[in-house]
Amino acid sequence: MTLRELKVCLLGDTGVGKSSIVCRFVEDSFDPNINPTIGASFMTKTVQYQNELHKFLIWDTAGQERFRALAPMYYRGSAAAIIVYDITKEESFQTLKNWVKELRQHGPPNIVVAIAGNKCDLSDAREVSEKDAKDYADSIHAIFIETSAKNAININEVFTQISERIPVLDAEGGSAVKGFKLRRQPSVSTRERTCC
Amino acid sequence: MDHNGQESGNMEEVKICDPSILPQCPDHTDTDVPSENHCVNEDHRTPSDPEGLLESADHSSEQDVLPQEPSTEMQKLHVEDDRSLCPGGSETDSGKASQDSALVDNSNDDSGEFVVTVLARGKMEEQGMGMKGASSPLSETGTPLGPPSHRNEDVTADSWRQHRKHVFVLSEAGKPIYSRYGSEEALSSTMGVMMALVSFVQSGDNIIRSVYSDEHTVVFMQRGPLVLVSVSCSRQSEQQLRNELVYVYNQIVSMLTQASITRIFEHKKNYDLRRLLAGSEKILDGLLNLVDSDPSFLLCAVHCLPLASSLRDSLSQILQKAITPNLVFSILIAKNQLLTIVQEKMVIDDARLEPADLHLLLNLIGASSAFQAGEIWTPICLPSFNPDCYFYAYISYLDPPECTVCLVLLSTDKEAFYSVAECKRKIEEAMQTQNALKSIAKAQSYSVSQVGVSDLRHFMYKPFDVPDNHRQLTQFTSPEMEAPYSSEEERMRLLDLYRDLHGRIHSASRPLKLIYHVAERETLLAWVTSKFELYTCFSPLVTKTCAINAITKLLRWIKKEEERLFIRYPPKYSTTPNPSRSSKTDAH
Numbered sequence: 001m002t003l004r005e006l007k008v009c010l011l012g013d014t015g016v017g018k019s020s021i022v023c024r025f026v027e028d029s030f031d032p033n034i035n036p037t038i039g040a041s042f043m044t045k046t047v048q049y050q051n052e053l054h055k056f057l058i059w060d061t062a063g064q065e066r067f068r069a070l071a072p073m074y075y076r077g078s079a080a081a082i083i084v085y086d087i088t089k090e091e092s093f094q095t096l097k098n099w100v101k102e103l104r105q106h107g108p109p110n111i112v113v114a115i116a117g118n119k120c121d122l123s124d125a126r127e128v129s130e131k132d133a134k135d136y137a138d139s140i141h142a143i144f145i146e147t148s149a150k151n152a153i154n155i156n157e158v159f160t161q162i163s164e165r166i167p168v169l170d171a172e173g174g175s176a177v178k179g180f181k182l183r184r185q186p187s188v189s190t191r192e193r194t195c196c
Numbered sequence: 197m198d199h200n201g202q203e204s205g206n207m208e209e210v211k212i213c214d215p216s217i218l219p220q221c222p223d224h225t226d227t228d229v230p231s232e233n234h235c236v237n238e239d240h241r242t243p244s245d246p247e248g249l250l251e252s253a254d255h256s257s258e259q260d261v262l263p264q265e266p267s268t269e270m271q272k273l274h275v276e277d278d279r280s281l282c283p284g285g286s287e288t289d290s291g292k293a294s295q296d297s298a299l300v301d302n303s304n305d306d307s308g309e310f311v312v313t314v315l316a317r318g319k320m321e322e323q324g325m326g327m328k329g330a331s332s333p334l335s336e337t338g339t340p341l342g343p344p345s346h347r348n349e350d351v352t353a354d355s356w357r358q359h360r361k362h363v364f365v366l367s368e369a370g371k372p373i374y375s376r377y378g379s380e381e382a383l384s385s386t387m388g389v390m391m392a393l394v395s396f397v398q399s400g401d402n403i404i405r406s407v408y409s410d411e412h413t414v415v416f417m418q419r420g421p422l423v424l425v426s427v428s429c430s431r432q433s434e435q436q437l438r439n440e441l442v443y444v445y446n447q448i449v450s451m452l453t454q455a456s457i458t459r460i461f462e463h464k465k466n467y468d469l470r471r472l473l474a475g476s477e478k479i480l481d482g483l484l485n486l487v488d489s490d491p492s493f494l495l496c497a498v499h500c501l502p503l504a505s506s507l508r509d510s511l512s513q514i515l516q517k518a519i520t521p522n523l524v525f526s527i528l529i530a531k532n533q534l535l536t537i538v539q540e541k542m543v544i545d546d547a548r549l550e551p552a553d554l555h556l557l558l559n560l561i562g563a564s565s566a567f568q569a570g571e572i573w574t575p576i577c578l579p580s581f582n583p584d585c586y587f588y589a590y591i592s593y594l595d596p597p598e599c600t601v602c603l604v605l606l607s608t609d610k611e612a613f614y615s616v617a618e619c620k621r622k623i624e625e626a627m628q629t630q631n632a633l634k635s636i637a638k639a640q641s642y643s644v645s646q647v648g649v650s651d652l653r654h655f656m657y658k659p660f661d662v663p664d665n666h667r668q669l670t671q672f673t674s675p676e677m678e679a680p681y682s683s684e685e686e687r688m689r690l691l692d693l694y695r696d697l698h699g700r701i702h703s704a705s706r707p708l709k710l711i712y713h714v715a716e717r718e719t720l721l722a723w724v725t726s727k728f729e730l731y732t733c734f735s736p737l738v739t740k741t742c743a744i745n746a747i748t749k750l751l752r753w754i755k756k757e758e759e760r761l762f763i764r765y766p767p768k769y770s771t772t773p774n775p776s777r778s779s780k781t782d783a784h
Contacts (some may be wrong), residue, residue, distance in 0.1 A: 014475045022570075035563060036475035039574020039589075042613070060570065064475040066452060070575065073610065 003046070003053045006166060008159075010076040011099045012084035013092040014063030017118040020149035021084060022060045025159060030150050037062040041072055047156075049163040056159060072106055080112035080162045085133075086145065087117045088125040093133065100140055112165045114143035114158055121148040347477070351378035351386075362427040363444055363484055366391055369466040373422070374448075374477065376484055380470060390425050394418065403559060406434050417441045420454065421461035422469075430692065433699030436494065439540060440487050443552070446579040450556045451476055454583035457622045482563040483556075491691060495729070497658050497672040498551045501533040503639050505759040513769045518622035519771050522609035524587065525549060526619075528770075529602040530636050534763070537669065541768040547764050550580035551670050554761055561591055561602055571620070573613045576606075590616040594624060595633055644675040647753045649746045653718065654681060654690065655732040657754055659762070673754065673761040680717075690718075695730050696724035701729075712740060719743065 010018040019037050023029055026045045039062055046055040059074040061067065075081055083099045085092040095113065103111060115137045117128065130146060137144030143161045147154040263691055290648050349356050356378055357394075364383070365374040370391035372380035380387075394416060397404040407414035415426045415437040424441040448459065452472055460467050487493045503511075515526040515538040528535040537549065560576065572591040577583065590605040590613065603623060627633055658672035681690045693715060701708050701724050711718045719734045721743050732750065734743050754761065 035478060037572075038479075038560065038563075039572055041570035041572050042571040042617070062475070062574075064472075066472040066476075067574075070610075 001048075001051060001053055003055055004055055004166075005055045006079040006162070007057045007059070008162065009059040009061060009071075009078045010082045010083060010084060011071065011075065011103075012063055013089070013095040016063065016084045016086040016092045017149050018063060018082075018084050019060050021082070021116065021118060021147060021155055021158070022058055024149040024152055024155045026058070026067070029080070030152075032150070034122060034164070036064065039067060039070065047159065047163070049160070054159075054163050054166075071102070075103060075107050075111070077109055079166055080114060081107065082114045082116055082158060082162075083142075084116045084118050085128065086119050087128050087130075087133075088119055088122050089122070089186055090127040093128045097136075100142075109116055110167070112162055113140065114145070116154075116158055117144075117146040118149060120146040120153060121151045137188045152170075177185060240411045243318060302317075346481070347379050348379045349378045353384045360428065360430050361484070361488065362425075363441070363480075364390065364425040364427070365444065365448070366423050366425070367461065367465075367467070368421045368423060368471060371468055373469045373473065374444075374480055376481065390416075394423055399733050404609040413437060415441065417445070419445045420458055422448070422457065425727050428625075430488075430695075432695050433703065435702060435704060436695060436699055439496075440484075440493070443483060443487060443493060443511070443555070444480060446552065446583075447480060447556050447559065448473065450553075450560070450577045451479070451480060453577045453586060454579065455585075459464075479560060479563045483559045486555075486559055486562075489688070489691070491656055491674065492551070492555060492672070494691075494695060495656065495658050495672050496551050496719055497670040498554055499533050499674065500671055500763055501535055501639050501760065502642055502673075502757075502760050503535060503636075505764070507632070507635050507639075508536050508763065510617060510630060511627075511636075512538055514623055514626040514630070514632070516767055516769045517626065518619040519769050520607075520612065520615040521771050522607045522612055522620065523605060523616065523771050524608055525606040526623075527554075527557070527604040527606070529558065529561065529604065530639065531600050531641075532562065533641070535636065535639075536603075536763060536767075538767050538769055541770040548581075549578070549669065553578035553580045554669075557589070557604065561604065570667050571617055578606075586610075588612065588616075590620065592617075592620055594627065601636055641676045643678060645678075647675070647750055649749045649753075651735045651742065652746050652750065653733045653735060654678075655730065655750060656694065656732075657750075657756075658728055658729040660729075668766055669763065671762050690733060693718070693720055693733070694722075697731055712743070721747065723747070 010022060012018055014036060019034055019041065020030060022041075022043060023031065023034070026043050037060060041060045043058045043060065044055055045058065046053055048054075059078070061071060061074050081099075081103055083096050083103075085096040100113065103113065115133065117130070117133050133146075134144050141166065143158070145154050145158055145160060145161065149155060222760055237280065359377050362377070363374070363376045364372070366372050366387040366388055368391070370388045372384050372387045374380065375383050375387075378745045393407075394404055403418070404416045406416065411429045413426075413428050413432070413434060415428075415434055417424045417426075417438055422444055422445060423644070426437045426441050428437055457469070460469070460472075490499075492499050504534045511528055515528065515536065518526070524540045528537070534554070537554075556578070557576065570592075572589070573587040574591070575591050576589045577586050586609060587606045588610050590603075590607065592603050593599040594601045594603055603620055605619060607616050654675060654677055656672055656674045658670070660670075677687050677690065681687050693713075697711050697713060697720060700711055701722055709724055713722070714736070716736070718736050719738050720732065721734070722731045724730070730747070730751075732743070732747060734746065738746070758764070
């Protein structure tokens, strides 16, 4: 069985639950009083996908604005980016759109984008409708899924869907993992190329 | 006040005595106030004082009567000249509201009343605002912070006023940046008034430094475009409160760098800095809690975990071997105390890691427990080292899930994460083969009973000559606080007594070398020489002779245990391929 390393970064507004998603995925635990991430936190988890082992190298970035300038360091060379918003906060969805824009302009060309609408257990306080978010995700050919780190809903699915979209192992797949040279890509039609 | 003809120009101090404008504290009980039974040792029969360093003074007992004075002379603005700080200098002051220092002027009651009126008006406005804020559920529930935070406090409530120490940070434009309790929005008019005070005094070419009321001390500090204000009823000295504000300022700088703060405000005077500090409130909250509860901040020294020197040396060697280019500091921490620190050789030649920076780092680690299994990579500025640049800190716990042993590797290279993470694996491996984690787990702070001096309950000892090289890290040692100081309150009470002694020892106007203080429930002795600073706490029935003998024994014990209690020679390494000197030697 081949082992593939997949660099994945989580982006999104502060407090939307990026760390909670990672925490649920890696450790299957949830802490309601989790502290804000400082800088970025690096974790790994290996899961089996078909006849491959996918080792996710996860960069859980801080959502605070002061760390914004560091983001390129984390999404550069990433095979996938999970952009998280909070379904109970319209504002976080707007931030998400900015992240998509930034990834298109500066991110690696083949990056798989997954949009996660977190806190779907709090649908009473919903501000972002599932349909709007889904339509938006479709328009940019991104994976879309509503999640709840608290109730462990759809967390593994996010990563499974990323695995599905990662191109089969070839030269390209390898370069997506340690592609530090991919820096400064001209901002060409990443829109079409992010699709599977 | 500009016509007062003060010689000291803009270094004057303004004091306003109006308790009504400040957060109120419940009636304080004076049982533990050091003023009672206080005496200063006039006696030179202290142990090993060949140089006759011990000085004495006896002026301090009457100072403490201050809070009991009726505040008859409220609403007066006093401008005080630093240089005339001597008892009895209050020749023009008819009242005695601030008798502890010289009040050389009270001829400008008008302006004082003006400022006080502004303050009082601000308070009313703030109450209005605060109520509005409380009735609007949106502003309350909208914050991402969890329930244990103090952010949601009603700033009009008595409980808010009764906090022991408030700290506010605002921009020069009067924009709120941080408040320890309550939301900054609800306090914006209060902060506006604070800024009005600062600018009002500034317009007279003066600098507002402090305001005293019966219960509270208000200390102002301006650093670049930031204004920091401490409102405290903790009875700490102004200097101590000011030092705490410096820590708060430096913690903000550690997140943003001084250069970028300056740049931001040059660019936009009324920028809302909270945008950049969002999510970092907990770090500042945590810092202020630590400042109150951890004497390291008071002493500006690092607390090391006692460790057999052989073990500490082998840990240092492990760190010394796991290096990569641009790595500057490798720090090992256990139970929030320093185990060892290893430095890049070239760095220590021109600079060193200050205890203050290490405190900020420790606080950051404490506050960043977000996901302890992960490896953190974050920019951090160490303000005492260089306030304008970032280091990149790799932070990882070596013993998940307990998470007591923490490794911090500081690099100057933003991109060095993977190579620094590789150093951690090397360190982890080496520690595993030596079974070091197990030995570290056994390491503990010590009990005062190990000193073997009866009546001695607790002490704090900060040497100036250990290690021998004065450029090394300033450290202190202290046993666990045990009964009767096992409860939170009692611990705080002892720390307050220490703070009081520390304040007297380091008083700018009249520094002391030795204080023998008989309090109601304990007797304390503080002593500073050219070689050390020592604070001891004895049972209340100890005699002076007895206490002095005990200190002689204690000093002997510390000397004997020195190797275990302190890091003697912080080792160095060289990450450059061709070091100018041998990279192996760790001590001269």
